Amino acid sequence: MQLLTLVPGHEALRYAIFTDRLTRPNNAGVIRDYRGAMACHLALLKIRKALQAAAQTNRKTAAALVAIGIRVPFGGTEFHGPVVVDADVLRRLETLTSAAPLHIPVLLELLQQCDTQFPDVPQVLVFDTAFFADLPAREYLYALDTDLARAHGLRRFGYCGLLHAAAWQHAARTGATRILSLCLEPQMELAAIHGGRPVYVTSGVTPIEGLPGQTTCGDLDPGLVMLLAEELHWGPERLNTLFTRESGLKGLTGRVITFDELFDAPKNKYTLARDVIRYRLLQASGMAFAAMGGIDAIALSGRYPAAGRASAAWLKQQTVFQRQCQPVAVHYLRTPVEFLVAEQALLLARAAACRAAA
Amino acid sequence: MNVLVLNCGSSSLKYRLLAMPEARELAGGEAQRVGPRTAEPSRILHHADGQQTVHTVEMPDHAIAFDEIMRLLAHTGAPRPNALGHRLVHGGTRFSGPTIMDDDALRDLQTIQKLAPLHNPPATALIAACRERYPDLPQVAVFDTAFHATIPACAATYALPRKLTAKLGIRKYGFHGTSHQYVVEEAARFLKKPLAKFSAVSCHLGSGGASLCAVVDGRSVDNTMGFSPLQGLVMSTRCGDLDSTSALRLLIAARGDTDALEKTLNKSSGVLGLSGISGDIRDVLAAPAPDETDPARRHATSQVYLWRLRKYLGAYLATVGDADAIIFTDTIGETMPGVRAAVCADMDCFGVRMDFQHNAAPLSLPCDVATMDSDIRILVVATNEELAIGRQTYATLPPP
Structure with missing residues (x-):
């Protein structure tokens, strides 16, 4: 076979x-x-x-x-x-x-x-979006005119669903029901999974929204889209290239680096980029806490395990994690995405x- | 010293004459429908000594509205102001505190107009006009962005190429600073904590705009609004957070017309766009009419509004770490117990426990609605931006 x-x-x-x-x-x-x-x-x-x-x-x-x-x-x-x-x-x-x-x-x-x-x-x-197709409306809706949003397909999705779902199953075996799932791919994604259902995810209409990626910008003020179009006289395609290929870690450091390289680097290297990523991770974690009323476990997945472990260790030092009555367990899913695809296909x-x- | 506080809106001019330092209000009011003639005549609602009067008068611009206000004050026997305090929305990186408007400062102010194209130009023009008319009257500008000058780089930096952000002055500025600063100072005083050791999440929930501010040791460390007042929470007609590529999709649909997109995201989104019935969240949270066509849409709107607020409260409590208090202020924050309850429920993991009965009862502000055993106090504090501007103006000028 x-x-x-x-x-x-x-x-x-x-x-x-x-x-x-x-x-x-x-x-x-x-x-x-x-x-x-x-x-x-x-x-x-x-x-x-x-x-x-x-x-x-x-x-x-x-x-x-x-x-x-x-x-x-x-x-x-x-x-x-x-x-x-x-x-x-x-x-x-x-x-x-x-x-x-x-x-x-x-x-x-x-x-x-x-x-x-x-x-x-x-x-x-x-x-990869299937796991998030049943997000609650309060999470997937944007505050736009309802008809306009529908006409342009503007709603929130998650984009690393296969890994999140597998990481959640992996962590849930220990009895955890409120899981903060962090997927370390070139576009990092954080989700809150409550009893098997995702209730919060950082990505949006595209994986560009949310946490900054290796070359993607993450959350921006929507007013910046107008400013950039006017000041630089750039069309939508050029702006799209800016947001998807030239931003994120690349924009902040001026170099093409991975998340593993970011977290492995000596303290005085890539300081701003690391501070920005950690800070955004902390805020996204705070949102996950609010979304589920606390967390039981952190589930890590994706191709950058070193970055995952470093992020989780740093997060666990923060007050919001220290307040938890039970210490937060960290699980790491080693399974590559090909295996998950093969399993489902078979x-x-x-x-x-x-x-x-x- | 009598300070005349001027708060310039796009088509209105609010004013308040305060005797400082005791902050006694001598007169106040609002010039409405300033600008090109509209269906109704422009008028000034003036109040002094508990009496309200209405004056109908043509006011084609803010300078003329100011003249009319000065005439009205003199006519009603109010004392002549010794200083003017102006509210400015955007101070860019140039203005990180209240500033006396001399020639240099005014010129600098004129160079940052494009940072807030809707809000700064009328206020800047008003300052110039006031200087022309009363060259000896000291004027102080108080900036909504100034309180946020202390936001650290990790929170203020967008993940865009740094050359580009440096060239265009792109960073998180944050807004509502005057109000956040005011309620934070009031809250610290109420809890008898020194401001320099006071940490909180301040929730300025207006019926129009809204933002949260993370405060550590009395200083702002983050604000949900960003480069412009468009980012963050769901607001009356503003969208708040939005995937930047979806803004691009809408820009393509508008055939590259940035003004049209600006209008869509600023004027027909938010609570109004979602609900289709009202831009006021109070209307949406009210019970639906029995014959309402789409009760599900009303329900979804309030859910999205409250959920975004709750998520940001979590994010900012995580940012602050050991917060002393959550502060609710402005129209929605002060008058809607249901909103406060929805975002504070099930937040035990942060050490937040609300006394729901107390929260729902009529409150005399400032007020603490947390339970006795809550680690974090939950305060409802009335904001007063005009008073804050008056205080800052007084503190900035040399003693008389």
């Missing part, structure tokens, strides 16, 4: 091949250029070769590819959980194009190429196969 996971990102397509067991992929790689029909075709050819190579090294087992799991960054209010792709799902995906113009067309191309290369292999979409593909057999 083989299982393939695809994580299409802004600059690259990450793939991982699992054979027999989901604990560790036997082959994984990154393909830099995969956008556009031709590039996507070549990318999938490469992945197909990798699948064949993986099958040959594991000759003991049959090499059938049972499912392709694909992580999708945005599912809007349309997708509240993972789905097996069919004509109806494709139609629903197309309705999201205007809300996620960078992601959906690339995804649709990828699905089509998967069809060509791996006909009859079920494709399972796992949405589950859904098997369920679909059972239904087909019945």
Whole structure:
């Protein structure tokens, strides 16, 4: 048995091949250029070769590819959980194009190429926003004209749902019900998860809102958008590049650094950036406390564990954490996101196969 | 010394004549509908000695409104002011405290107009006009941003390229400083704590604008408003926090018209945009009419308003660390016990415990509505920006 996971990102397509067991992929790689029909075709050819190579090294087992799991960054209010792709799902995906113009067309191309290369292999979409599709209205609504917000799809989402959900499950095994979940990805995200339901999240319409990321600006005064447009005579596209590619840690330090590098750096290096990030984390934590009436545990996840541990250690020194009657436990989810995608894909593909057999 | 306090709105001019230092009010009032002629005539509501009078008079700009006010004061036998105290919304980085308006200061003030394009120009023009008319009358400008000059870099810095923020003066300025400073001083006095050791979260909840201020050792360390008064809480017609990319989406929809976007976010968002019925949260919190078409929308509006407030209260209590008090002030903060109760309920994790019965009863301000065993006091304090401006003006001028 083989299982393939695809994580299409802004600059690259990450793939991982699992054979027999989901604990560790036997082959994984990154393909830099995969956008556009031709590039996507070549990318999938490469992945197909990798699948064949993986099958040959594991000759003991049959090499059938049972499912392709694909992580999708945005599912809007349309997708509240993972789905097996069919004509109806494709139609629903197309309705999201205007809300996620960078992601959906690339995804649709990828699905089509998967069809060509791996006909009859079920494709399972796992949405990173799905965990947050049921946020309470008081949390997801902006204070905008109701019709205007609806017309432009302006509501809050969370964007690291797979990791938050897994980190919450991991922490909840100890009996904790009020969990502050901090996801250390290039766009850091903090969520308050109360009894399994997210009630507060730092991200907004896009992951740009909230905590500053490695290159994203985080919370800004909306008045600044008008000021920048007027003073610099920059159009929306140029401003979007400013907010998404040139801000955050990059804007504050003038260098491209990761969160691990930020927290590992000597005390006198990146001082302002570290102070800003810590301060925003403290305020977001205060909001999580207010949202749940306190917290039982901190759940960390994401690709920057050093930054996670440093942040959690620093937060625990703050008065608001010290006031807790019970000491706050810190859990770290080591599972990479590919594994979570593979797990869900296998589950859904098997369920679909059972239904087909019945 | 008699100080005439002037608070210049976009189409109004509020004034109060105070005998300092005892802060006795001699007269006061408001010139309304200043500017181009509107459906109703412009008028001055004047009060002195417990008598209210209405004077209808044309006032095409604030300078003429000021002339009319001076004439009215003289006519009603009020003493001549010895100084003017002006309220200014924005002081930029140049003004970090009340400032005597000489030629240099006025010129500097004129260079920062664009930081608050709606609020600063009329007040600045008024100061210039007053200097022309009464060159010997000392004038002091008191800035809403000044109290927040102590906000540290970690809170004042936006995560944008530093060259850009330096060039355009982009940072968190914070607003409502005059009111926050006033109620913080009142609260410290009420609790008999030295101001330099007093820490609090001050909630200025007006029927129009609203902001929270984190105060450590008597100094502001954060404010929910930011570069402009648009950021932060849900306000009457202002949106507060918004994803900057959604502001971009709206800018595209407005075909790049920044004035139109400014208007949308400032005038038709907030409580008004969400509820569709009123920009006043008191109307939204009132019981719905039996024939109301969309009670769910009214409910959602109050939920969003209260939730944002509660989250920021948590954030600011975390910022302050060991707060002595939460302070509620201004129209909503002083008169809406339900708002105070909603944001203070279930906040035990911060050491906040409210006496809900006491909170709901009629209060004589200032007042403490926390339970005896609450770690943090919950105070309701009446704000008085005009008095604060009068005090600061008096303290800034050399003794007579």
